[in-house]
Amino acid sequence: METSEPLVARHVLEFPGGYTRSTGPVIGRFLTELRAGRIVGVRTAEGRVLVPPLEYDPATGDPVTDDYVEVGPAGTVTASAWVQEPRPEHPLDRPFAWALIRLDGADTALVHAVDAGDPKELRPGTRVRPVWRERREGGITDIACFRPEVTMIVSPVRPEYRIQAGGALRTFLEGVRRGVFLGGRCPGCAKVYVPFRASCPECGSRIAEQVELPDTGTITTFAINNLPDPRAPEVPFVSAYILLDGADIPMIALVGGVPAHEVRQGMRVRAEWVPESERTLSMANVRWFTPTGEEDAELS
């Protein structure tokens, strides 16, 4: 551990029992929210947000308020310890790190496992995001682990299409200029790919059939980006994989019109197009995707 928050770290040594053993109203609320896929902290009388919540402010000994605040889900690693040889009781069966993670909006750090692949991928300041279990039971292990956040620069047209910039890309971009997303349906496996492509990466069949897809879809995964991008609405901004209705493969795009912390998996979104007179043969015709306000979709 590179910085010292030993009281928080001590919880980890009992992981996961340290969290599930005591369920007073404060911890109970924390666990109930975890089951719902949310992480909450509690505000102290002085206004700090404790995550995980405690019944008493460790700094002053005063009882906390009953103001619960949703935090994260992403956060910043403040310290970590690499575990090269996980033991059976550890949450991951491959090398991982125990890390102190200060979730966005929290004033204290939570301890959890980070699946970083390589210790070089992890240092104080690394941005991480939780991986939720599909079946959640109201325990700290409802979060399977954290993973480093994707910090790529968003490129709506994927590099593979730049390389193959032949007919398929042109077909797709001509569609985008008209305000439609063109996908291709594979005759072999029936998968619908968007952007349109000439051959199926899964079964190798040539794709000829074009499918017009609606400009609505569902966010499957997303990343919060803290570096400015000229195309983005603001900082932080969200880039997301969006599964257009009727497609089998998500495409990457910006999300706008919603605060970054409100974006979630399953959120329904619709493309916001630039006016027809300003359109070019590019993905810039789609300003970004904005929430439709529909109920979240179930992700399979």
Ligand SMILES: [Zn+2]
């Ligand atoms: Zn196929």
